[in-house]
Amino acid sequence: MTSNVSPDIDTAPPVWQLVNKDYTDILYHHTAEGIAKITINRPEVRNAFRPQTVRELIDAFHHAHLDPEIGVIIFTGAGELAFCAGGDQRIRGEAGYRDESGIEHLNVLELQRQIRTLPKPVIAMVAGYAIGGGHVLHLLCDLTIAADNARFGQTGPKVGSFDAGFGAGLMARTIGLKKAKEIWFLCRQYDAAEALAMGLVNTVVPLTELESETVNWCRHMLRHSPTALRVLKAAFNADTDGLAGIQELAGNATALFYTTAEAQEGRNAFLERRTPDFNRFKRRP
Ligand SMILES: CC(C)(COP(=O)(O)OP(=O)(O)OC[C@H]1O[C@@H](n2cnc3c(N)ncnc32)[C@H](O)[C@@H]1OP(=O)(O)O)[C@@H](O)C(=O)NCCC(=O)NCCSC(=O)CCC(=O)c1ccccc1C(=O)O
Numbered sequence: 001m002t003s004n005v006s007p008d009i010d011t012a013p014p015v016w017q018l019v020n021k022d023y024t025d026i027l028y029h030h031t032a033e034g035i036a037k038i039t040i041n042r043p044e045v046r047n048a049f050r051p052q053t054v055r056e057l058i059d060a061f062h063h064a065h066l067d068p069e070i071g072v073i074i075f076t077g078a079g080e081l082a083f084c085a086g087g088d089q090r091i092r093g094e095a096g097y098r099d100e101s102g103i104e105h106l107n108v109l110e111l112q113r114q115i116r117t118l119p120k121p122v123i124a125m126v127a128g129y130a131i132g133g134g135h136v137l138h139l140l141c142d143l144t145i146a147a148d149n150a151r152f153g154q155t156g157p158k159v160g161s162f163d164a165g166f167g168a169g170l171m172a173r174t175i176g177l178k179k180a181k182e183i184w185f186l187c188r189q190y191d192a193a194e195a196l197a198m199g200l201v202n203t204v205v206p207l208t209e210l211e212s213e214t215v216n217w218c219r220h221m222l223r224h225s226p227t228a229l230r231v232l233k234a235a236f237n238a239d240t241d242g243l244a245g246i247q248e249l250a251g252n253a254t255a256l257f258y259t260t261a262e263a264q265e266g267r268n269a270f271l272e273r274r275t276p277d278f279n280r281f282k283r284r285p
Pocket residue numbers: 044045046048081082085086087088089090106108109129131132133134136155156159161162163164167
């Protein structure tokens with residue numbers, strides 16, 4: 001077990017403010033220092049998700065993405081017993097998870113892509129079970145901080161499900177092919193120490209220190225260049241995600257280029273109906 005409380009980082013408890021949204025299944029908090037916290041709030045079912053939960057998560061992540069005051073996002077589950085136990089099996093139909101109007105969804109796949117491409121670090125803060133689709137969600141986060149009571153695993157082949165996308169491929173890239181196959185084929189559970197040993201989580205802390213340590217990591221990252229973190233996150237996805245990954249990385253280059261006088265000369269010339277003068281810009285070696 002490791003603790004990484006850094007002496008030069010503020011250790012005051014965070015002051016969470018509830019962002020006033022009409023959510024039923026999640027909570028969305030933020031702090032004035034730039035941390036958002038998104039919590040699945042269905043502890044009675046170990047934070048299993050239904051389509052409504054996923055819709056609300058997508059909305060909150062979108063909000064945190066667009067909020068210029070937010071630099072890092074914590075993703076967690078309510079209570080100490082679970083981060084998330086995957087899809088709510090009580091409403092699983094023939095082709096997905098049934099919403100209020102009877103439509104069946106696998107909208108968690110959209111949430112997975114959103115967490116992966118969101119240009120700010122997302123940290124999973126895991127107490128208790130991260131199981132099934134809940135395990136895949138922590139895997140999609142950039143970092144995972146686990147409490148010493150955390151337990152990890154997939155159940156798909158036991159309950160008639162599988163995630164052949166990021167659930168399989170990203171897991172293999174994260175912990176290696178043999179271990180990923182073991183997790184999926186045997187459907188065992190792994191404790192926090194085992195998860196740390198296989199590189200599935202970044203650190204393990206006592207349950208009582210889970211939030212303070214997670215906030216400490218957030219405060220570390222908030223000191224760093226947001227653009228560097230943003231481009232690095234895209235870079236880690238680029239090779240795995242093919243052209244979509246290159247698009248994500250390249251979008252950063254375009255956004256940075258737009259801030260230069262050279263790019264602005266092109267726009268200004270168009271607006272001023274004149275020929276652009278790019279001669280004053282150096283052709284760098
Ligand atoms: C998580 C457990 C190991 C916790 O065990 P324990 O602490 O003993 O508590 P329990 O008494 O079992 O549970 C308490 C309470 O919660 C209910 N509950 C728990 N999990 C779920 C769930 N997933 N759905 C509905 N309800 C749940 C449980 O019934 C109890 O209720 P009571 O009324 O009090 O009896 C253990 O609970 C457990 O193993 N849970 C099931 C884990 C699981 O199999 N999850 C589903 C995996 S499949 C999946 O998640 C698919 C997701 C998906 O949408 C997807 C789609 C397409 C591609 C990929 C994916 C993807 O994988 O993401």
